[in-house]
Amino acid sequence: MANKMEHFKTEIREYRCACGNGNYTFKWHTYRDNYFSEDVISQKEIECPVCKETHYIQDYSLVPKAVSDKTSEASNAVKDLCQIIKDYALEHYREPMFKYISSIPATRWHSLWHIGSPAIGTFRKDINATNGKEATFNRHLSGSYESTIYRIMVTLEKCNIEDLKLANWNDDLQVLIQKRNEVKELENGYLYKGQLLRDYTSYQDPKLS
Ligand SMILES: [Zn+2]
Secondary structure, X not given: OOOOOEEEEEEEEEEEOOOOOOEXXXXXXEEEOOOOOEEEEEEEEEOOHHHHHHEEEEOOEEEEHHHHHHHHHHHHHHHHHHHHHHHHHHHHHHHHHXXXXXXXXXXXXXXXXXXXXXXXXXXXXHHHOOOHHHHHXXXXXXXXXXXXXXXXXXXXXXXXXXXXXHHHHHHHHHHHHHHHHHHHHHHHHHOEOOOEEEEEEEOXXXXXX
């Protein structure tokens, strides 16, 4: 028989919105089954019709849509260039990169790539598994983040590979990152944290209300 999750409680926090005439809320719906398993589903919503048009919720604050869109644009520009650099670098230099990185001790690989997680013990276990080096190499280059590009560039440097195209892209990337950070900083100044109006728990199933 299927194990049915039933609504247990909903915790609700209501904040005053930016225009001052309404609010925005956070809800955490807790569902439980007979075996003490719990699921929490969170929900957030700007209930003020005016602020709903002009703002988004970010963490516990409201941020003007125009400002948030600028930040997204700047973040996407960084991500897109990271993807281009990664695709190019792996297409041209995957082999020497892997050859170098898989030949150095685990601790050096771990620190050269600034791998925060997993810790060195697990990392070493991972690379010692069957095809572990290959899997580890792929896993830690799988995203298209700044950290991925850093790993690529530092490995190419160790391989003495100089590629003008990559160097120029990397310079461009640093400019885009700087710009993204500035826009992000600016956005922080626009965050509106509303006054907490109500903080309560409801036992009414939201589907029934
Ligand atoms: Zn409002």
